[in-house]
Amino acid sequence: MSGLVLKLNPKERVLVNGAVIENGDRRSRLSILTPNANILRLRDAIRPDEANTPVRRVCYIAQLVLSGDVSEEDAQFQLLRGIEQLSQALRDEDSRTHLDTATEHVNQHDFYRALKALRNLLPRETRLLSGRMT
Numbered sequence: 001m002s003g004l005v006l007k008l009n010p011k012e013r014v015l016v017n018g019a020v021i022e023n024g025d026r027r028s029r030l031s032i033l034t035p036n037a038n039i040l041r042l043r044d045a046i047r048p049d050e051a052n053t054p055v056r057r058v059c060y061i062a063q064l065v066l067s068g069d070v071s072e073e074d075a076q077f078q079l080l081r082g083i084e085q086l087s088q089a090l091r092d093e094d095s096r097t098h099l100d101t102a103t104e105h106v107n108q109h110d111f112y113r114a115l116k117a118l119r120n121l122l123p124r125e126t127r128l129l130s131g132r133m134t
Helices: 054-067 072-089 093-107 111-119 122-130
Strands: 004-008 013-016 019-022 028-032 039-041
Touching (some): 039 054, 054 111, 054 122, 072 093, 072 111
Antiparallel strands (some): 004 028
């Protein structure tokens, strides 16, 4: 993950390779130079009880890798299978683009970017599950 830049709000927390880091009283910007560092913004984290929809469940698996709770090898198959299942339901071009991007990143063991691509599907899933088709 070389070149990743995190912009943190005051008191914002982030998980870096299993360690929780809290920002100080001012906004800050961190450059992550270590390749393949596992990063997760805690404000974006999905709690176990919130992993209650198809997209959220797949995002949660990616998140478990970033938090160090699951090995990359154990999660890769589950993620690819979950993305395949999502691709059967989300057939529009925009969703396909996000799913293809997520698949590429999972295959490259870049779980942060895979999660980022998958999170783009959450608003669409919310609309579909609420019955609005826009």
